[in-house]
Amino acid sequence: MSQKSESSGSRDLLNNPIGKTLQSMTVPMLVGMIMMMSFGLVDTFFIGLLGTDELAAISFTFPVTFTLISLHIGLGIGTSAVIARFLGSNSHSEAQLSGTGALMLAFVLAVVLALIGVFTIDPIFTLLGASENLLEYIQQYMVVWYAAGVFLAMPMVGNSILRASGDTKTSSYVMAGGGLVNVILDPILIFGWGPIPAMGMQGAALATLIAWALGLVYILYLLAYKRQLILSRLLNIPELKHAISGILKIGLPAAGANMLTPVAGGILTAVVAGYGPGAVAAWGVGGRLESIASIVILALSMSLPPFISQNYGANNLSRVSKAYQLCVRFVIVWQLLVFVLFYFLSGVIASVFSTEPDVIELIQTYLMIVPLGYGVQGIVILTNSSFNAMHLPMSALIMSVLRLFVFFVPISYLGSYLFDLKGMFWAGILANIITATIAYLWFCRSLAKRIAT
Known part of the structure; x- marks a missing residue:
C-alpha cells in the first residue's frame, strides 16, 4: 500500500502481521462503539426528563429506526466487501467507482x-400498539428523524469505505464525534437555551439530524479529496448500474439477515411474557447487558471483513484462514472470561437494575447461565461476517435463518415448555453450540474449496 495510504490511516492488510493488524483495527472500533452506546444512553436520559409519555413514545420508535438502520448496515457490509476486494486486487479505479x-x-x-x-x-405505530396520546409525540420525532435518516445513511456507507481501506480509526472518530455533537445539542434543542426555543421531542430528532449532517460533510470531503477513495463527481446511469450490482448482491441478503434478529427476539419476548412482568424485565435487562458483553465480538465483526476481503481479492487465502481461526479462538477465551465475571457479579449487577427480590433473582439466574453461550454465539456472528467478506452473502443469510428459526427459537421454546424459564436459558446455549459448530465447519469447508481451486 502506498505511503500516502499508510499515513492517512489505512493499513497494509496484505502483508502486516495478522494478529497485530486485527488488533490495531479492532481497538478503535471498540472505543467508537463504547462511546456511541454511552451517548445513546445520555440521549434517552434527556428525553426521559420530558416525562413518561415522551419516554414511552421514543421506545416505540426503536423497532422502526432499528429496521431502517439495519438496511443501511447491510448496504455498508456489501460496500465494504466489494471495495476491499478491489483494493486487495489493486483495482483502485473500480474501488472508487x-x-x-x-x-x-x-x-x-x-x-x-x-x-x-x-x-x-400513524398506521405503523398504531399497529405497534401506540396510543392516541403517544402518536403526537411520535409524529414530532419521526418526521424529523426520517429527514435525518438521509444524513445517517451516507456516513454509514462512508465509514464502510474507510474500513474497507483498513482505516477503522477515522471511522470510529466519526461515530464518536457524531454522538458527542448529538449529546451537546440535545439539552439545548429539547429544553431551549437563550433565543433557541424548547422543541421537546422534535429537538431531540433535530439534534440527531445536525450531528449526522456534519458527519456527512466531513466524510464526503475525506473520501473524495483527502483519501481519493471515491470520485468527486456523480456517476451516469450505466456507471451506477455497474457500481451497485455487486454491492446489492451482498448488501440485500446482509440487510435481511440483520432484520431477522429483532423478529426472533420479539417471538422469544412473547414466550417470556408468559412468566409475568418480572420475567420480561429480567429478559430486557439481560438483552441490554448482552450488547455490552458482546461489544468485542461486534467490533471484531466490523474489522475482520475488510481484512478477509482484501486478502481474498489478492488471493492470500492462507491469511484469510489464519485470521478467521485466530478470531474464533480469541472470542471463545474472551467470552468465557466475561461469563466468569458475570457469574460472580450476578447478584451485584441484578441489584443495580431492580429492588424487587423476584426480579433480582431472575436477572441473577439469567446472568449465571446465558453468558456461557456468548462465545459460541460470537463464532456465528464472525462466520456470517466472514461469509459476506468472501462474497458468499446467501451462505450468511441461510446461516442466520438456521440459527434463529431452525435452532434458537424452536429449541428455546422447547426448553421453556419442558423446564420453564431456566430451561429456556440452557436451551438457548445448546442452540448456539449447534449453530456455531455448523457455521465453523461450513466456512472452513468453503474456504478449503477455494484454496483447492
Missing part, C-alpha cells in the same frame, strides 16, 4: 424510505 455508487444508492434509498415513512407514521 463502487464507493461513489454506494453513496449515491444510499442517498436515493434513504430519500425513498423517508417519504414512505412520513406518510405511514
Whole structure:
C-alpha cells in the first residue's frame, strides 16, 4: 500500500502481521462503539426528563429506526466487501467507482424510505400498539428523524469505505464525534437555551439530524479529496448500474439477515411474557447487558471483513484462514472470561437494575447461565461476517435463518415448555453450540474449496 495510504490511516492488510493488524483495527472500533452506546444512553436520559409519555413514545420508535438502520448496515457490509476486494486486487479505479455508487444508492434509498415513512407514521405505530396520546409525540420525532435518516445513511456507507481501506480509526472518530455533537445539542434543542426555543421531542430528532449532517460533510470531503477513495463527481446511469450490482448482491441478503434478529427476539419476548412482568424485565435487562458483553465480538465483526476481503481479492487465502481461526479462538477465551465475571457479579449487577427480590433473582439466574453461550454465539456472528467478506452473502443469510428459526427459537421454546424459564436459558446455549459448530465447519469447508481451486 502506498505511503500516502499508510499515513492517512489505512493499513497494509496484505502483508502486516495478522494478529497485530486485527488488533490495531479492532481497538478503535471498540472505543467508537463504547462511546456511541454511552451517548445513546445520555440521549434517552434527556428525553426521559420530558416525562413518561415522551419516554414511552421514543421506545416505540426503536423497532422502526432499528429496521431502517439495519438496511443501511447491510448496504455498508456489501460496500465494504466489494471495495476491499478491489483494493486487495489493486483495482483502485473500480474501488472508487463502487464507493461513489454506494453513496449515491444510499442517498436515493434513504430519500425513498423517508417519504414512505412520513406518510405511514400513524398506521405503523398504531399497529405497534401506540396510543392516541403517544402518536403526537411520535409524529414530532419521526418526521424529523426520517429527514435525518438521509444524513445517517451516507456516513454509514462512508465509514464502510474507510474500513474497507483498513482505516477503522477515522471511522470510529466519526461515530464518536457524531454522538458527542448529538449529546451537546440535545439539552439545548429539547429544553431551549437563550433565543433557541424548547422543541421537546422534535429537538431531540433535530439534534440527531445536525450531528449526522456534519458527519456527512466531513466524510464526503475525506473520501473524495483527502483519501481519493471515491470520485468527486456523480456517476451516469450505466456507471451506477455497474457500481451497485455487486454491492446489492451482498448488501440485500446482509440487510435481511440483520432484520431477522429483532423478529426472533420479539417471538422469544412473547414466550417470556408468559412468566409475568418480572420475567420480561429480567429478559430486557439481560438483552441490554448482552450488547455490552458482546461489544468485542461486534467490533471484531466490523474489522475482520475488510481484512478477509482484501486478502481474498489478492488471493492470500492462507491469511484469510489464519485470521478467521485466530478470531474464533480469541472470542471463545474472551467470552468465557466475561461469563466468569458475570457469574460472580450476578447478584451485584441484578441489584443495580431492580429492588424487587423476584426480579433480582431472575436477572441473577439469567446472568449465571446465558453468558456461557456468548462465545459460541460470537463464532456465528464472525462466520456470517466472514461469509459476506468472501462474497458468499446467501451462505450468511441461510446461516442466520438456521440459527434463529431452525435452532434458537424452536429449541428455546422447547426448553421453556419442558423446564420453564431456566430451561429456556440452557436451551438457548445448546442452540448456539449447534449453530456455531455448523457455521465453523461450513466456512472452513468453503474456504478449503477455494484454496483447492
